[in-house]
Amino acid sequence: xxxxxxxxxxxxxxxxxxxxxxxxxxxxxxxxxxxxxxxxxxxxxxxxxxxxxxxxxxxxxxxxxxxxxxxxxxxxxxxxxxxxxxxxxxxxxxxxxxxxxxxxxxxxxxxxxxxxxxxxxxxxxxxxxxxxxxxxxxxxxxxxxxxxxxxxxxxxxxxxxxxxxxxxxxxxxxxxxxxxxxxxxxxxxxxxxxxxxxxxxxxxxxxxxxxxxxxxxxxxxxxxxxxxxxxxxxxxxxxxxxxxxxxxxxxxxxxxxxxxxxxxxxxxxxxxxxxxxxxxxxxxxxxxxxxxxxxxxxxxxxxxxxxxxxxxxxxxxxxxxxxxxxxxxxxxxxxxxxxxxxxxxxxxxxxxxxxxxxxxxxxxxxxxxxxxxxxxxx
Numbered sequence: 309x310x311x312x313x314x315x316x317x318x319x320x321x322x323x324x325x326x327x328x329x330x331x332x333x334x335x336x337x338x339x340x341x342x343x344x345x346x347x348x349x350x351x352x353x354x355x356x357x358x359x360x361x362x363x364x365x366x367x368x369x370x371x372x373x374x375x376x377x378x379x380x381x382x383x384x385x386x387x388x389x390x391x392x393x394x395x396x397x398x399x400x401x402x403x404x405x406x407x408x409x410x411x412x413x414x415x416x417x418x419x420x421x422x423x424x425x426x427x428x429x430x431x432x433x434x435x436x437x438x439x440x441x442x443x444x445x446x447x448x449x450x451x452x453x454x455x456x457x458x459x460x461x462x463x464x465x466x467x468x469x470x471x472x473x474x475x476x477x478x479x480x481x482x483x484x485x486x487x488x489x490x491x492x493x494x495x496x497x498x499x500x501x502x503x504x505x506x507x508x509x510x511x512x513x514x515x516x517x518x519x520x521x522x523x524x525x526x527x528x529x530x531x532x533x534x535x536x537x538x539x540x541x542x543x544x545x546x547x548x549x550x551x552x553x554x555x556x557x558x559x560x561x562x563x564x565x566x567x568x569x570x571x572x573x574x575x576x577x578x579x580x581x582x583x584x585x586x587x588x589x590x591x592x593x594x595x596x597x598x599x600x601x602x603x604x605x606x607x608x609x610x611x612x613x614x615x616x617x618x619x620x621x622x623x624x625x626x627x628x629x630x631x632x633x634x635x636x637x638x639x640x641x642x643x644x645x646x647x648x649x650x651x652x653x654x655x656x657x658x659x660x661x662x663x664x665x666x667x668x669x670x671x672x673x674x675x676x677x678x679x680x681x682x683x684x685x686x
Contacts, residue, residue, distance in 0.1 A: 310370040310398040312342040312423045318482035319343060319397070322453075323359060325487040327495050332570055334498035335577040336382065336387045337491065341372045344424055349375075351382070361385075369426040370398075373439035376421075380443035391502060393449040394440070394470070395421060396636045400454030401430060403461035403636050403652070403665065420454050431451035433465040434664050440469050444468065448472065448502040449536075451509065455479045456586055459634045460546060460597055464667040467542040472619065476534045477585050477634045478595070479625065481521065503619050506536035510620035517624060530624030535632030546671055548608045548676075549597070549635070553676035555606055560679050572683050578603035579639055583629035592643035598631040637677065640686050652659030653678065 311319030319341065329434075331337045337354035349368035352359040368375050380394070400420040419430040440447070450470035458475035466473055489512040494505060513534045522530055559571040582603055585594035601610040614633060623630035637646045653674045655662035668674050 309339055309341045310396075310421050310423065312344050312370050312425050313399070314344070314424075315398065315482060316343040316345075318484065321482075322397070322413075322484050322487055322629070323354070326354045326491060327356065328488050328594060329491040329495055330354055331412040332495045332498070335495050336492075337386055338383050342368060342423070342425075351379070353387075367425065369423050371421045371423040371426065371431050373431065373435045373442075376436070376439040377442045380440065380445045384443065384445045391448045392446060393451060393502075393505070394445070395451040395453055395485075396436070397453040398422065399430075400452055400457040400476075401590065402456040402459045402634070403433075403663075420452065420457060432664065433462055437465050437469065449474065449506055451485075452476070453480075453484045456590070456594070456634075458533070458632060459594065459636065460542075460549065461632065461665055461667045463537065463542050464546050464562055465665055467539045469539075472536055473542075474506055474534065474536045475540055475631065476507055477535070477594070477630055478531050478598060478624070479586055479589050480532060483495050483516065483521065485509060486516045489515070502567050503536075503538075507620040510534050510536050510622050517622075519639075522624070530626040531584055533621075533623040533627055533630050535621040535634065536619040537617045538619060539617075541613050544595075544635070545610060545613045545617065545666055548610045548613060550671035552601070552604070552606050552608050552610070553672040556604075556676050557672065557679050560683055568683075572680075574604065575680055576684075579637060582637075584639075585627070585630065585634045589624055592639040593636055593647050594634040595637045596627075597630040597632050597633045597635045600635065600637065608665065618619060635673070638681075641683055642686055644686065 309319050326337055331354055339352045339354060340349065341352065342349040349365045349370065351362040351365065353362055398421045420434050420436060421431045447470040449472045450466060451474040452589070455476060456479060458477040463473060463475065490509055493508045494500065517532050522528060544683050556575065560568060562568050578600060582597040583596040585596060598611060598614050601608060614631060618632055621632040636652060651661060651663055652668065653662045654669050663669065
């Protein structure tokens, strides 16, 4: 729980929800916490009514990979378990620009976890992945109580870490997950299967927003989302995206002018009508993958595979065409001087530009975007 930033109060509120239930003989709730200010990093076992201090580690950088690895190794050795869920709690920003040089037009920061007191920027997704792998911890559920991590770029990066990943497509509220409801269900039935727990997490999130949050402010835009996915389908989805990208590039390069023009218009119409995601923090960047696939209309297995991957999914009514997985598709010209990132491309070690992410480097989606933008005149 990285609260060493503007989320400190939210962290304490979520801990109170955990303490309302507490650990049991069969369920250990283990927490590493850092808050903003002159507060050291501590490890706790959450018990009913309070938090039992296990160790005070001094001031650690919660955005350092080794900090995450050390916590996981300690938790694995100190509290061995038949099943494990790891939750990374902080801000999130989805796809990952990597550690290359900044671009003059770059206005946003990507990935997850940052630490104000140590002046540390968000960790890159591949560094989070490697930090978890290094620990050797077997994870059944990997959860991100953080915004905008429900992108194919992030899901693909973390696909080998756990059987299930839980993420949100949209910008969330500081309320985060409903830990009281989640942990009560788990402690009452500690033998529940991971997919059942994942479904409960999604249901609790939905119930909180639909029954508590939205009714308290009827004018609030109902945009929140969460989804639990089986990771064994993520690579298959990525390969189908790649096939679509190759086909679209071929259509844009067709010798027949009419085919090129019709293809360009079809893609423009699809981008203009697709379900946009995150209109507030990073506008004109993310779209819903399944909605885009339907609009473009190519014969792919994306709808079937997304359905197979999805354990549970929730979206507020103002994101009617959200389905749990987003993909980067900058909208031009709107994104050009606001959120367009030139580093959404394969990493080039000679120029130290591009992206370290597996999805971008292994597949052709970024090449399709480059070809499409060129056809638009950008």
